[in-house]
Structures are given as structure tokens and as C-alpha cells.
Amino acid sequence: MVLLAILGIVFAISIAALIGGILLLYKKSWAMFLSKYLISFAIGSLLGVAFLDLLPEAVELQSAGNVLVYSLLGIIVFYLGERTLLWYHHHSLEHITEHGKSHPEEEKAHPVGYLITIGDAFHNFLDGVIIAASFLVDMKLGLLTSMAVLFHELPQEIGDFAIMLHAKLSRFRVFAYNLLAQLTAVLGALLGFYYLPVFGNFEAGMLAFAAGGFIYIAATDLLPETHRERRLGKSLLQFAIWYMGQIFPE
Template sequence: MTILTWIIAASFLGGALSVLAASVFAYAAKPSWVGRLVSYAIGALLGAVFLEILPHAFEASGNPHTTAATVLAGIMGFFVLEKLVLWRHCHHETCETHGLEQTHNHRHDGHDHGRSGMMILVGDTFHNFVDGILIAAAFLADVQLGIITALAIITHEIPQEVGDFLILLHSGYSKARALAYNLLSSAATLLGGLLAYYALQSMQSLIPVFLGLAAASMIYVAVADLIPGLHKRVGLVVTVEQVLLIGAGIATIAVTEMLVGKYA
């Protein structure tokens, strides 16, 4: 397979198939299943960052200090973006803004005539576009890195898309409309991947920068968005389950890295 074919396939898997899987999951899943999937996604994200993406970024840049500064700037940038982007909008300062928690536990009665849904779609489209860029940058650096990065993105996209899908339903969208708009939004992943492929081929020096930003994005999602939700469920059994699932996510990345490295 060519690099472009890998990017198209991974962008499609990270976009459209994630939405379809999330839609099926949203219909059939119990809330506890979503929590377990989030724990697993945290492990996959952190495993991809620390076992694959950062080592490649440091190696490709040749300047660990510059790469570390890129990661730090990326984390700060994602914090500012999350403050500004309206898809985290909530009418009351005290309500939880995480998609999954807000959906299963919302404090608003009725729907909001599509306002939150539209903001979800705008934010998700931008997020998907960035995911496509990061997937392309990873594949241009190394096919194995691209596969690991795409796997991590797909893993965390499914629970996020479950939350987005349910918020759209709460916002007054029909199931068919919610699915159609989410699929349309997911096309931004492929668009970002294709644009990055053609742009970055002539700017190889920027690949370590995008790898650093990919690491920052995944660290921020795992630590700032997903882990706080786990702390809302306390107890020894729940904690052990969360730790084991996070470990399973990390192990998936480690095993995938070994298998891909062996057969690549």
C-alpha cells in the first residue's frame, strides 16, 4: 500500500466508521459500557503518545528541547481552544460540560432547539479535520507510527462520538439527521488527511512539529477531558476496573507496535 492509500484508509476508519460504531453503541450500550470504553481509550491514547509518537518526534527533530516545547505549547493551545470553542457550551456555570456526562445526566429539561447540537457539529468538524492532519503527519514519518496513531484516534473517537450523537438527539435532532450530520462532519478527517499529505510532502521539516502537536492533543484529551470523568466513580472495585482497562489500552498499543513492526 502507498502512503496515500494508508492515509485515506486510516482517515476513513477514524471518521466514518467511528461515527457508525458510535451510533450503534449509543442505541445499544448501557452508560456503564461507555465508562469502560473511556478507560480503555485513555490507555490507548497515553500508550500511543509515550510508546510511539514522542519517541519518533524526538528522533525526527534531532532537538528534544524544541520538541518538548512544541508539546508544551500544544497543551496550552488546546486548553485555550477548549475554552473558546462553543461545543463545550453550557447554559449554567455549575453544570457538567463533558459530552457523555451531560448526556446521561443532564440538568436541562427538554431540548434546546438545536443550539447545542449545532455547536457540537462545528467543534467536532474542526476536531476531525485536525485528526486527519495528525494521521497524515504520522504516516509520512513512518507507516508503523501512522497505524498506531490512527488506532489511538479511533479508540478515543468512539466514546466521544457516542456523547456527541446523544447530545444531538437531546438537542432535537432525529436519529437519521443526527447520524447524517455526524457522518458529514467525519468527512473532515479525510479532508485534513489529504490536504496534509500534499502539503507536508514538500515540508518534511514540519513533520516533527505535527507529531509534537499530535502528542499534545492526545495527552490533553486523556488527562484533561477523560480522566476527570473517571474520578466521579469511586470505590475499590471501580478503581481496579479502571486501572485494568487503562492498562489494557496501553497493552493494545504495545502489542500492535510489536506486530506492526514485525510484519511491516
């Protein structure tokens, strides 16, 4: 029953994320509008679940010192994964800039599109493991964690589609590669469900790790996006949506 719930949730998140990306292919203005406000909601949801649900639950299961170590590990792992992707992305763009676009043969898709797929696959795999770990601890916690994953996955997927289209991948390839990347979440969920219980007291470590990852995503990837909005009214609206995202899980 728990496994079916985990797989059902992971499939639902993957489908929703793909729909968000497909929306960009055919209704770019809608996708951009949706993404702008989903980012604010995702910030509140990620931080709310991390600080108000995952960390308190982890502290009940293990000492606060160990929980903080696992949280820091989560931040480090997410940072290193993202940093590696950004390094390759930067070097790919340098190559493009140096060679220009004057020759027809250079109009082919460049590596950044494939690097985005690899990075997304790794990220989705971790999401699957985190969702499985949360459900193994408590059904409600699993649902809250899944909701936080969903709200940050939607704008991320729209962004990934946009980058891959800019990298001159065809619409079919963009969809196919993102579909493959989403399937790694299912793999992560299955491995998490079957193998995490083998390790003693895995719950606290995984919950704290997930909290660290959520805090990193919200603070470094999503929050800076909100600073692009300069108008006071829109900024206040973003903050209101952020607050709604924070209290909605409660």
C-alpha cells in the same frame, strides 16, 4: 500506496465512530457500557502512544527543546478549541434556562447541537492531519497513532450523539451532522499528505503537536470521567483496562 493506507484508515475510524453513535440511538444501555470502558482503554492508548512513540520519534528528528515547544503548542491549540466550544455551549444553555420551556415554539433544537458539530469537525480535521503526518514518518507509527485516535473517537462520538439528541435534534439530523463532521478527517488527511512535506522538517513538529493533543485529551477530558466510579472493584477494573490500553500498542 501510503495515501491509500491513510484514507482507508481514516474512513475505517469514521465508520466505526458513527457505528458507536448509532448504537446509542437504538441500544443506549449497550452504548453507555461500551463507552465507560473504552474511555479507560483510550486513556492508556493516548498516553502510551504520546509518551512511548510520538515523543521519542520526534526527539530523534529534532532537538528536545523544540519538541517540547511543539508539544506545548498542541496542548494550547486543543485547549483553545475546546474552551471556545464550551464558552458557546455555556451561553446557549444560559439562554435556554432564562427562557424556560413553557412555549411550544421554544421546543425546537437549540444551538448547542450545532456547536458540537462544529467542534467535532475541527477535532476530526486535526485527527486527519495527525494521522497523515504519522504515516509519512513511518507506517508502524501511523498505525499506532490511528489506533489511539480510534479508541478516543468511539466514546467521544457516543457522547456527541447523546448531547445532540438532548438538544432536540432529530435522529436523522444527528446522524447527518456527525457524518459531515467525520468527513473533515478525510480533508485533513488529504491536506496533511500533500502539503506537510512542503514544509521542511515537518515530521518532528507534527508528531510533538499530536503528542501534546493526545496528552491534553487524556488528562483533561477522559481521566476526570473515571473519577465518577466510586466502587473499588470497578475502579481497579478501569485501571487494568487503562494499563492494557497503554501496553497494547507495544
